[in-house]
Amino acid sequence: MSEPDISLSENAARRVAAIAARKDAPAILRLAVDGGGCAGFTYVFELADAPDAEDSVAETDGVKLVVDPASLELVRGSQVDFVEDLGGAAFRVTNPNAQSGCGCGSSFSV
Structure with a gap:
C-alpha cells in the first residue's frame, strides 16, 4: 500500500470540525501553497464548501483535507496537525519536501 498524498491528524480534524460547526459550514479544510513568506512559500488554510474535481482529498474522522494539484506537488507526504x-x-504542516523553514512555522523552501 502506498503512502497517502497528504494526511490530517486527529487533533487537526477535531479543530476543523469545531470551527466548521461554529460557522455552520462543511468540515472541509483547504490547504494551498502560495509564493511569499520569509522562506519562499507559505501555507494557506481556509474552509472550503466542497472539494474541486482535481483536488487530492484526505479524510480523518469525517473531516476532509483538500489540496489542489499545484500545491500538492510541494506538500506531498505531509501531515497537517493542530498544535497549541x-x-x-495553529495548524502546522510537517512537510518532508521542505529544505528549510522559518521561525514562524508557516513558510518553507524546497
Whole structure:
C-alpha cells in the first residue's frame, strides 16, 4: 500500500470540525501553497464548501483535507496537525519536501 498524498491528524480534524460547526459550514479544510513568506512559500488554510474535481482529498474522522494539484506537488507526504503551545494555536504542516523553514512555522523552501 502506498503512502497517502497528504494526511490530517486527529487533533487537526477535531479543530476543523469545531470551527466548521461554529460557522455552520462543511468540515472541509483547504490547504494551498502560495509564493511569499520569509522562506519562499507559505501555507494557506481556509474552509472550503466542497472539494474541486482535481483536488487530492484526505479524510480523518469525517473531516476532509483538500489540496489542489499545484500545491500538492510541494506538500506531498505531509501531515497537517493542530498544535497549541506558548506561541499560540495553529495548524502546522510537517512537510518532508521542505529544505528549510522559518521561525514562524508557516513558510518553507524546497
